[in-house]
Amino acid sequence: MKKILLLLLIGIIATSCYTVYxxxxxTYDYTESINFTIDKIEEGKSVATGNGSWNxxxxxxxxxxxxxxxxxxxxxxxxxxxxxxxxxPRTKTKHKAEWSMVVGPINMWGKIDSYIRKGxxxxxxxxxxxxxxxxxxxxxxxDKIIEIEYVK
Numbered sequence: 001m002k003k004i005l006l007l008l009l010i011g012i013i014a015t016s017c018y019t020v021y022x023x024x025x026x027t028y029d030y031t032e033s034i035n036f037t038i039d040k041i042e043e044g045k046s047v048a049t050g051n052g053s054w055n056x057x058x059x060x061x062x063x064x065x066x067x068x069x070x071x072x073x074x075x076x077x078x079x080x081x082x083x084x085x086x087x088x089p090r091t092k093t094k095h096k097a098e099w100s101m102v103v104g105p106i107n108m109w110g111k112i113d114s115y116i117r118k119g120x121x122x123x124x125x126x127x128x129x130x131x132x133x134x135x136x137x138x139x140x141x142x143d144k145i146i147e148i149e150y151v152k
Contacts, residue, residue, distance in 0.1 A: 018042045018043065018044040018064075019042065019044070020040060020042050021040060021041040021042070021043075021151075022150070022151040023038050023039070023040055023041055023148055023149060023150055023151060024150070024151060025037050025038070026038070026149070028141065028144075028146055029144075030069065030141060030142065031077065031142070033071060033072050033073035033077060034069060034070065034071050034072070034077055034079075034116060035069070035070055035072065036067050036068060036069045036070070036141075037067065037068050038066070038067060038146075038148060039066040039067065039068055039123075040066045041063065041064065041065055041066070041136060041148065041150075042063075042064040042066070043061050043062065043064070043130075043136075044056075044061065044062050044064070045061055045062070046062070047062050047064075047099075047127060049101070056129060056132075060129050060130065060131060060132055061129075061131075062127055062129060062130075063086060063095075063127075063128040063129075063136045064125050064126070064127055064128075065084070065086075065097075065125070065126045065128065065136075065139065066103060066124075066125050067125075067126065068121060068123050069116060069121065069123075070120075070121045071116040071117065071118060071119060071120050071121075072119075073118060074118045074119065075118050076115050076116070076117050076118060077115060077116050078114065079114060079115060079116055079122075081097045081100040081124075081126055082096065082097070083141060083142050084096075084126055084139065084140075084141055085097075085139070085140040085141075086128045086138070086139055086140075087138040087139070087140055087145075088131060089137070089138060090131075090134055091131065091134075095128045095129060096128075097126040097127065097128055098127050098128060098129055100125070100127075101124065101126075101127065102123075102124065102125075103124060
């Protein structure tokens with residue numbers, strides 16, 4: 001019980017240090033049969049999971065991209081988050097997703113994202129390491145450029 005309370009406290013403290021940005025929800029194609037929306041963007045200096053916590057290196061931050069994915073096909077489809085890349089126009093750098101996590105009260109990660117069942121909807125959080133002074137504005141998915149539009 002003490003361990004659960006400690007993990008919960010660490011999770012609350014870690015998430016309280018985040019900056020949350022609302023985005024204009026638009027639907028994008030991941031594949032011909034899977035689409036997704038970007039629900040929100042968060043930035044923070046640390047990320048906590050059930051296995052511990054990690055801090056961003058000096059000069060960097062974590063950028064969390066919250067997605068809702070929908071499978072419109074009547075068969076199971078593969079998911080691969082290696083083709084989600086944050087582009088930094090200032091440095092012309094590509095930042096691959098470090099982790100994909102299940103969205104919920106406890107951050108979970110691993111090989112949980114390998115497929116999406118027919119007609120299913122999944123919520124995922126992609127974690128990127130990004131320069132601290134820059135704002136994530138461009139996401140590249142399967143070589144398609146998506147400009148992230150923030151709510152003002």
